[in-house]
Amino acid sequence: xxxxxxxxxxxxxxxxxxxxxxxxxxxxxxxxxxxxxxxxxxxxxxxxxxxxxxxxxxxxxxxxxxxxxxxxxxxxxxxxxxxxxxxxxxxxxxxxxxxxxxxxxxxxxxxxxxxxxxxxxxxxxxxxxxxxxxxxxxxxxxxxxxxxxxxxxxxxxxxxxxxxxxxxxxxxxxxxxxxxxxxxxxxxxxxxxxxxxxxxxxxxxxxxxxxxxxxxxxxxxxxxxxxxxxxxxxxxxxxxxxxxxxxxxxxxxxxxxxxxxxxxxxxxxxxxxxxxxxxxxxxxxxxxxxxxxxxxxxxxxxxxxxxxxxxxxxxxxxxxxxxxxxxxxxxxxxxxxxxxxxxxxxxxxxx
Amino acid sequence: xxxxxxxxxxxxxxxxxxxxxxxxxxxxxxxxxxxxxxxxxxxxxxxxxxxxxxxxxxxxxxxxxxxxxxxxxxxxxxxxxxxxxxxxxxxxxxxxxxxxxxxxxxxxxxxxxxxxxxxxxxxxxxxxxxxxxxxxxxxxxxxxxxxxxxxxxxxxxxxxxxxxxxxxxxxxxxxxxxxxxxxxxxxxxxxxxxxxxxxxxxxxxxxxxxxxxxxxxxxxxxxxxxxxxxxxxxxxxxxxxxxxxxxxxxxxxxxxxxxxxxxxxxxxxxxxxxxxxxxxxxxxxxxxxxxxxxxxxxxxxxxxxxxxxxxxxxxxxxxxxxxxxxxxxxxxxxxxxxxxxxxxxxxxxxxxxxxxxxxxxxxxxxxxxxxxxxxxxxxxxxxxxxxxxxxxxxxxxxxxxxxxxxxxxxxxxxxxxxxxxxxxxxxxxxxxxxxxxxxxxxxxxxxxxxxxxxxxxxxxxxxxxxxxxxxxxxxxxxxxxxxxxxxxxxxxxxxxxxxxxxxxxxxxxxxxxxxxxxxxxxxxxxxxxxxxxxxxxxxxxxxxxxxxxxxxxxxxxxxxxxxxx
Numbered sequence: 001x002x003x004x005x006x007x008x009x010x011x012x013x014x015x016x017x018x019x020x021x022x023x024x025x026x027x028x029x030x031x032x033x034x035x036x037x038x039x040x041x042x043x044x045x046x047x048x049x050x051x052x053x054x055x056x057x058x059x060x061x062x063x064x065x066x067x068x069x070x071x072x073x074x075x076x077x078x079x080x081x082x083x084x085x086x087x088x089x090x091x092x093x094x095x096x097x098x099x100x101x102x103x104x105x106x107x108x109x110x111x112x113x114x115x116x117x118x119x120x121x122x123x124x125x126x127x128x129x130x131x132x133x134x135x136x137x138x139x140x141x142x143x144x145x146x147x148x149x150x151x152x153x154x155x156x157x158x159x160x161x162x163x164x165x166x167x168x169x170x171x172x173x174x175x176x177x178x179x180x181x182x183x184x185x186x187x188x189x190x191x192x193x194x195x196x197x198x199x200x201x202x203x204x205x206x207x208x209x210x211x212x213x214x215x216x217x218x219x220x221x222x223x224x225x226x227x228x229x230x231x232x233x234x235x236x237x238x239x240x241x242x243x244x245x246x247x248x249x250x251x252x253x254x255x256x257x258x259x260x261x262x263x264x265x266x267x268x269x270x271x272x273x274x275x276x277x278x279x280x281x282x283x284x285x286x287x288x289x290x291x292x293x294x295x296x297x298x299x300x301x302x303x304x305x306x307x308x309x310x311x312x313x314x315x316x317x318x319x320x321x322x323x324x325x326x327x328x329x330x331x332x333x334x335x336x337x338x339x340x341x342x343x344x345x346x347x348x349x350x351x
Numbered sequence: 352x353x354x355x356x357x358x359x360x361x362x363x364x365x366x367x368x369x370x371x372x373x374x375x376x377x378x379x380x381x382x383x384x385x386x387x388x389x390x391x392x393x394x395x396x397x398x399x400x401x402x403x404x405x406x407x408x409x410x411x412x413x414x415x416x417x418x419x420x421x422x423x424x425x426x427x428x429x430x431x432x433x434x435x436x437x438x439x440x441x442x443x444x445x446x447x448x449x450x451x452x453x454x455x456x457x458x459x460x461x462x463x464x465x466x467x468x469x470x471x472x473x474x475x476x477x478x479x480x481x482x483x484x485x486x487x488x489x490x491x492x493x494x495x496x497x498x499x500x501x502x503x504x505x506x507x508x509x510x511x512x513x514x515x516x517x518x519x520x521x522x523x524x525x526x527x528x529x530x531x532x533x534x535x536x537x538x539x540x541x542x543x544x545x546x547x548x549x550x551x552x553x554x555x556x557x558x559x560x561x562x563x564x565x566x567x568x569x570x571x572x573x574x575x576x577x578x579x580x581x582x583x584x585x586x587x588x589x590x591x592x593x594x595x596x597x598x599x600x601x602x603x604x605x606x607x608x609x610x611x612x613x614x615x616x617x618x619x620x621x622x623x624x625x626x627x628x629x630x631x632x633x634x635x636x637x638x639x640x641x642x643x644x645x646x647x648x649x650x651x652x653x654x655x656x657x658x659x660x661x662x663x664x665x666x667x668x669x670x671x672x673x674x675x676x677x678x679x680x681x682x683x684x685x686x687x688x689x690x691x692x693x694x695x696x697x698x699x700x701x702x703x704x705x706x707x708x709x710x711x712x713x714x715x716x717x718x719x720x721x722x723x724x725x726x727x728x729x730x731x732x733x734x735x736x737x738x739x740x741x742x743x744x745x746x747x748x749x750x751x752x753x754x755x756x757x758x759x760x761x762x763x764x765x766x767x768x769x770x771x772x773x774x775x776x777x778x779x780x781x782x783x784x785x786x787x788x789x790x791x792x793x794x795x796x797x798x799x800x801x802x803x804x805x806x807x808x809x810x811x812x813x814x815x816x817x818x819x820x821x822x823x824x825x826x827x828x829x830x831x832x833x834x835x836x837x838x839x840x841x842x843x844x845x846x847x848x849x850x851x852x853x854x855x856x857x858x859x860x861x862x863x864x865x866x867x868x869x870x871x872x873x874x875x876x877x878x879x880x881x882x883x884x885x886x887x888x889x890x891x892x893x894x895x896x897x898x899x900x901x902x903x904x905x906x907x908x909x910x911x912x913x914x915x916x
Contacts, residue, residue: 072771073764075690089693092643095650098890099642100697117639117694117760118767206781288758293782294767307760310619310640 031264034340041336047329048271051322055130062124065109070128071294074119079110088119101311113314116304125296126318132297133323136212136290137278143216144273145266148223152262153254155224156231167228170221178218182280185214186289206292211284215277223269227262234258264341271334275327282323298323391916396607396897398910399621400634402614403582409564410551410571411488411495416907417634418568418586419551421612424605424911425472425588426554426571429463429482429533430545431601432812432905434912438711440903441813443545446601447477447555447572451545458540458858465531470593471557472576479533483524484558487511490518491562501547506536542857542864546812574605575911585613605911606899622892625652631894631915632908639696645892654891655699656902659709660809661818662695663881664754664769665838670800672747672778679879681741683721684734685776686769691884694764701885703730706876707818709886711904713861714815714868718876738776748777755783756805757790765805765884773803792833797840804838807887813904815868816857820850823875839880846874 025033035041054061062070077088088111092099102115113122155166173181189196189203189210196203196210203209234240240257248257278298284290285299293300298319305316404417410426413419423434431446433439445451448463455462469477489495489502490511499512511518525534537544547553560569567580574594579587588610596604612634616624621633622641626649637645645653666673666682673679688703695701702710705719717728724731742748752773756766766782773780785793794804811817821827825847827837853867876883891908893900894915901909 072774073690073768075693075768076687091697092646092699094643094646094648096646096653096655097699098646098653098655098697099639099700100693101640101643118764204781288784293763293784294770307638308640310638311643312640 027264031340035336038336038339041333041339044329044332044336047325048333051130051326051329052134055127055134058124058127058131061127062121066112066121066124067110068121068124070120070124070296072120074115077119081106081108081110088115089117102308102315104312105314113318114312116301116312116315117308118304122301122315122318125301126298126322129296129298129301129319130322132208132291132295133278133281133285133299134326136208136215136281136297137274137326139212140214140216140219140277140281141270141273143213144219144277145223145270147216147220149227149259149262149266151220152224152227152231153258156228157235157250157254157258159232159235163228166224170224173218174221174225176218179280179283182214182218182284183287183289185217186211186284189214206295208291208295211281211290215280215284218280219273219277223266223273226269227265230262230265231258234261268334268338268341271330271337275330275334278323278326278330282319391914392604392606392608394607394915395609395611396632396910396913396915397630398610398612398632398634399616399624399630400612400614401616401618401621403580403586407494407564408566408568408580408582409492409494410554410556410568411485411492412564413551414496417612420906420908420910421575421586421588421610422551422554422568422571423573423906424602425568425573425575425577425591426551426556427573427602428549428551428553428555429465430549432549432903433600434603434903434906434909435600436901436903436909438904440905443549444598444600446549446598447482454540454544454858458542459537461535461537461544463533463535465533466597467531468595469572469597471570471572472591472593473557473570474593475557475570477555477572478558479526479528479531481555481558482533483520483526484560485553485556486524487518487520488556488560488562489552490520491515492564494564495552497547497552501552504537504539504541504544506538508538540855540858542854542861543812543814543816546814550812573602575610583614585611587611603912606914606916607911610910625892625894628894628896631897631913632910633892637890637892642696642890649892652893652895652897654893654900654902654908656889656891656907657702657710658809658887658889659712659813659904660807660887661704661707661709662691662701662765662807662884662887663805664765664884665794665804665806665881666879667800667802667804667838667840668878668880669797669840670802672745672750672752673802675745675747676879677741677745678747680721681738681745682773682776683738683879683882684741685738685772686721686882686884687733687772688730688884689732690768691765694761694768695885695887699888700890701887703885704883705730706872706883707823707881708815708868708872709810709818712810712815712818713813714819714865714872716869716872718873720877721879742776750778752778752780752802753783754780754803755785755790755794755801757787758784759787762787762805769803769882794838795835796833797828797830797835801838806838810905814857815865815872816850816854819868819871819875820854823880824850841875841878841880843875843878846871846878849874 062068075089078085086103088103089100090103091097092101102117102119103111104114106112111121116122151166155163240253243253243257281290281297282299285297286303291297291300301319302316308315404413404415406413410422427446429446429448430443430451433442433444443451447466449466452461452463454460465479490498493515503509503512505520506523507520508523523536556569568577570576574591575588576591578589579585590608618635618638621635622637624630625633666679668674692698692701692703705721708715719725719728719730722730723734754766754769756762763784766784770780770782793799794801808818808822822836823841825842828840828842829835849871853864853871856867857864896915898914899912901912903909
């Protein structure tokens with residue numbers, strides 16, 4: 001039976017003997033060491049990086065492997081497999097010959113996962129879809145985090161009416177169910193026939209920036225609230241008061257004393273927020289108010305596959321699997337980061 | 352009827368709608384027009400649909416196939432389309448009138464004699480005054496969609512449109528209850544007047560029906576009466592105890608005792624219910640990925656019928672780049688209509704076309720200049736070389752083009768196809784997919800300066816002008832209006848002159864007029880205001896117990912003529 005000795009464990013992590021002298025480690029080094037001990041989190045991180053890599057390789061796959069343009073209809077196209085010419089869209093069978101069915105998975109280079117109802121290569125679209133989904137997921141999470149941190153630092157540090165104003169604004173956004181708010185914004189912005197014009201900024205109706213910004217905005221309060229609480233608490237800590245006593249400027253207090261202390265929280269939240277934003281993007285795109293055709297995202301491909309569930313289920317299943325794997329990897333990664341970065345989780349490092 | 356009806360009414364139909372009066376229906380290779388006598392009377396006919404008909408239940412307001420298919424056996428007009436399958440179903444026969452009158456006074460006067468002894472389902476006897484009351488009500492309720500375009504030809508109609516509350520039509524409709532006659536006076540000859548009074552807007556209602564929108568169709572003279580209209584649940588009709596057959600051609604007795612249509616089932620669920628015999632017919636078009644299964648396992652229960660309809664993309668002939676004839680013709684030559692047919696469901700469900708009029712329609716003569724090896728009148732393949740040559744000559748390459756369509760799967764797929772094609776031809780195309788609720792009005796309004804817009808059109812009644820004049824006539828373009836069916840904004844004075852001549856001739860010589868309409872069809876097609884894509888077919892899926900299926904070009908599946916016993 002192993003006996004867990006917390007003090008000894010902490011001592012092992014926090015210090016190291018170098019030439020007979022005990023040397024302390026920075027909190028970041030400690031976090032790195034803790035993270036590297038978490039094999040599951042590393043595996044999740046590797047999986048996430050792999051998903052990003054294959055998504056980035058989409059153009060290479062489309063050009064050199066599948067030999068196709070996954071954004072152009074290929075309804076009358078054919079391809080050759082094992083010496084046979086195969087129609088991409090095949091006429092229905094039976095006595096009446098009704099309906100047209102896209103070719104199913106060939107498990108070969110061309111149409112590996114089959115074609116969709118426009119005759120486009122599903123595998124290539126899934127990879128391209130990953131680029132859009134990840135771009136929007138990561139981009140909106142970064143945007144939400146940036147805005148939330150800025151607002152939280154201002155609100156928490158200055159307090160008073162500034163805090164009240166920003167907090168009520170965030171409460172206002174929070175008061176809307178997140179999907180309802182996202183759907184409302186997306187419906188207005190994406191269906192505006194001429195896109196969005198604000199001053200000299202013109203965003204075309206199909207731009208990826210629209211879902212990216214919408215999703216980023218709706219998640220700001222979810223990051224703002226914990227960060228603001230932390231800033232309020234840090235503002236009263238001794239090291240901050242000491243800096244104030246030494247005449248430190250507000251800028252220095254915010255950027256040198258407070259920000260570094262809230263950074264781990266943001267880092268811990270980031271993978272979880274990315275997972276959430278990817279799911280939100282998929283939901284919006286599935287409802288035709290996210291990524292716009294002929295561009296692809298995992299959500300749009302699931303939507304494309306919905307009408308083919310009965311005959312060509314892989315069109316919907318393949319992007320579904322990618323969404324599940326990505327979100328799973330991000331959640332496990334997020335847990336690993338939390339275990340590594342949250343000082344209060346030291347006792348969990350062994351467990 | 353298009354989006355008006357098509358996407359209100361036939362939106363429910365999903366992909367398609369009306370029929371082409373081409374000789375009945377063709378199910379696989381067999382005739383689908385079985386004899387009514389194949390079945391017996393009695394039983395309950397249960398149909399299923401996604402939802403209730405769009406709009407109001409009021410028969411003078413509703414403009415949906417879904418409700419019209421039921422109204423035809425609960426109500427009657429003075430004349431009717433013969434209630435049989437096949438091309439015979441496009442013929443007008445007398446219904447509440449004893450005969451179809453020959454117009455006098457240059458086509459401006461129609462005198463009808465009303466049959467005696469006919470009763471409404473509330474027991475009241477039909478009188479000529481009911482006819483006048485019905486038409487006055489049509490204007491007074493203020494929401495009848497075609498009051499101002501079809502029926503304002505009745506003298507006094509225009510005044511009624513302007514001030515519905517004071518409408519009386521005293522000059523336009525003269526009633527003689529003693530002699531059982533009704534005389535219509537029109538402001539001008541209208542070759543389609545009889546067609547217009549044979550549709551549900553003009554079905555006769557009893558005097559005293561409220562002059563405001565009703566929530567269930569009021570009593571009629573047909574073999575059934577409405578007993579339930581719950582848009583969240585179902586519509587239900589039972590036998591009208593006062594009905595006696597007066598004309599088998601116009602209003603035959605129905606077979607089922609009860610006819611029910613339940614709402615709230617997805618297309619998938621509808622197919623499954625019909626397969627299992629839990630429902631007798633699905634109103635909506637079967638989902639594409641169930642067609643193969645139906646075709647294989649349930650072929651004997653599937654009926655495929657051509658429709659008098661056309662699916663098309665309209666160019667805006669007043670906005671660059673398609674204000675250039677060569678550019679429009681070039682896109683027409685490049686369009687692979689087989690690919691579009693595949694999107695729709697394959698060659699068994701649609702036939703490529705280049706022209707405006709659908710096959711087997713008055714005035715139709717096969718014509719297709721936009722194909723490889725033209726001459727046969729049929730489209731065979733795209734001619735990319737010719738297309739590129741025309742587009743190069745047009746000098747429009749590089750122009751930005753918005754391809755406008757709606758967000759439904761099939762229509763969006765059409766749009767995506769054209770985005771790819773236009774990019775290939777050298778344009779910078781982008782998709783503009785709008786909600787089906789706003790897309791059609793958006794395209795109609797010239798303020799929006801659409802460039803290339805998806806639409807479709809289904810016949811209201813069998814007349815060439817219902818396509819050519821309604822969709823491409825000068826008067827059909829109403830600037831800055833959401834009700835301007837001439838999406839292409841096409842107005843060609845010489846061609847309009849030909850149309851007017853055909854309309855005039857149609858009052859006295861419909862056959863001769865159709866020759867003129869054929870020439871108009873060719874002339875318009877040459878001007879390429881549209882890319883006509885295909886003429887669709889309609890898939891009906893019925894349960895095993897349904898006998899006596901008949902498909903009318905005008906009303907589609909004649910539900911009451913089928914038997915479930």
